[in-house]
Amino acid sequence: MTPMTTEGENTTTTAPPAGSARRALVGRLSWGLADQAASSISNFAVGVYVARSLGPTAFGVFSLAWVTYGVVLNVSRGLATDPLVVRFSGVPDVSWRGAVARSSGTALGVGAALGAACLAVGLALGGSVGPAFTCLGVVLPALLLQDAWRYSFFAAGTGKKAFVNDVVWGVALIPAMVVAAHVGSVAAFVLAWGGSAAVAAAYGCLQSGIRPRMGGARGWLREQRDLGYRYLVENVSLSGASQLRAYGLGAIVGVRAVGAVRGAELLMGPFLAVLMGLSLVTVPEAARVLRQAPRRLGPFCFRLGGGQAAAALLWGGALLLVPDRLGVLVLGDVWHSASQLIVPITFGVAGAGLGTGAAAGLRALGAARRSLRCQLFASACYVGGGLGGAVVAGTVGSAWGVAAATVGSSAVWWLQLRSALREHHQNTLREVRTP
Numbered sequence: 434m435t436p437m438t439t440e441g442e443n444t445t446t447t448a449p450p451a452g453s454a455r456r457a458l459v460g461r462l463s464w465g466l467a468d469q470a471a472s473s474i475s476n477f478a479v480g481v482y483v484a485r486s487l488g489p490t491a492f493g494v495f496s497l498a499w500v501t502y503g504v505v506l507n508v509s510r511g512l513a514t515d516p517l518v519v520r521f522s523g524v525p526d527v528s529w530r531g532a533v534a535r536s537s538g539t540a541l542g543v544g545a546a547l548g549a550a551c552l553a554v555g556l557a558l559g560g561s562v563g564p565a566f567t568c569l570g571v572v573l574p575a576l577l578l579q580d581a582w583r584y585s586f587f588a589a590g591t592g593k594k595a596f597v598n599d600v601v602w603g604v605a606l607i608p609a610m611v612v613a614a615h616v617g618s619v620a621a622f623v624l625a626w627g628g629s630a631a632v633a634a635a636y637g638c639l640q641s642g643i644r645p646r647m648g649g650a651r652g653w654l655r656e657q658r659d660l661g662y663r664y665l666v667e668n669v670s671l672s673g674a675s676q677l678r679a680y681g682l683g684a685i686v687g688v689r690a691v692g693a694v695r696g697a698e699l700l701m702g703p704f705l706a707v708l709m710g711l712s713l714v715t716v717p718e719a720a721r722v723l724r725q726a727p728r729r730l731g732p733f734c735f736r737l738g739g740g741q742a743a744a745a746l747l748w749g750g751a752l753l754l755v756p757d758r759l760g761v762l763v764l765g766d767v768w769h770s771a772s773q774l775i776v777p778i779t780f781g782v783a784g785a786g787l788g789t790g791a792a793a794g795l796r797a798l799g800a801a802r803r804s805l806r807c808q809l810f811a812s813a814c815y816v817g818g819g820l821g822g823a824v825v826a827g828t829v830g831s832a833w834g835v836a837a838a839t840v841g842s843s844a845v846w847w848l849q850l851r852s853a854l855r856e857h858h859q860n861t862l863r864e865v866r867t868p
Contacts, residue, residue: 468592471603475603479622482610484699484764485765487619489692489693492767493691495623498568500675504675505543505547505551509540509544509581510580510668512657514581515661518587520660538648538653539654541574544573548572568620568627569623572628575630576634579634582594582637586598586640605628664801664804667804667808670809671808671811677816682819682828700775727857734850738786742786745782748779749779753776757769777836781836781839803850815842818831819838822835
């Protein structure tokens, strides 16, 4: 059943002229791509710099901290920014500002709470891994707040501000990385990465003119609980599966294997920049399509997912032509193990790209139960395929297991979107017929 309309939620309106709507869409997508390009270039630079500076084993430790950050980030998005994007995209400025103050406050609160947990875990672990987690706990609030500003700006249709914010982060990252390289430890690189994010997070407050209200977090969670908690479980199952696979791969094959997988993901970085850049705007755009022309939502999602899958295959094919000497120049010693994973990771990313088209449609429809079921299924397949493949054939087997799981799961996403679209159409007809 389609959830009841709440304040700021999208409802059907008259579609604007096709030409102006198309130009507006292209403009918003362009800023989404530009923003993610800035973000991904920074992430790629950090990954390459750490890989070359610290070597495969230390890079594996850094990758464990990175994967853990991904889990916490998805907790924040599920509770704070995903409901914001679904319900407050294209709404009046007064409504948007009030929602952003509470949403960003929720993100900051999540960062503080889970940062404290990471800090405690890091102190308890000690050894080579503990300091990385301790430093991650210190910088988590800034990392999550910066991400919240990006989604807030895209919900308002002002992607240019998100792009500028990520550029500020990238500029601040340069001297921070130089200092970290002089120190020469994983902990120093984690602090440099998170400390530069704090600069961008503070700048986001100036850009928006909004101060995060941590005191409004409880009210925000209560108001958005029909979406927020389902999106929380959905997001955490996604990133949690990645974390379990990374930890399991490290236990089965070794920490160097985790670094190899991360290295291969870095090679897919330019395409992932496109994929993630589109993800910033696909849900708001799908929500706009649903509001203006509901029958166009299915074709819109199909073009979106199919285009991403095709682009992933093209990029992966190009990577196979990269000479070894260039790969070593970029990734150092990590290249030799990462290059063996290009083909399976390409198929995995293509499957993910295909599925994101359907996922955007389910989010726009507010079909949180359906998207949750899809994500739980996909996550279980991801962990099972990744760890089962590792037992059978090591790092390469793990990559192929994940690829098979991702491609298979995308079919489930599309079946659920088809059912949700049919249900939405039937509900709309009933509402029209009801006097």
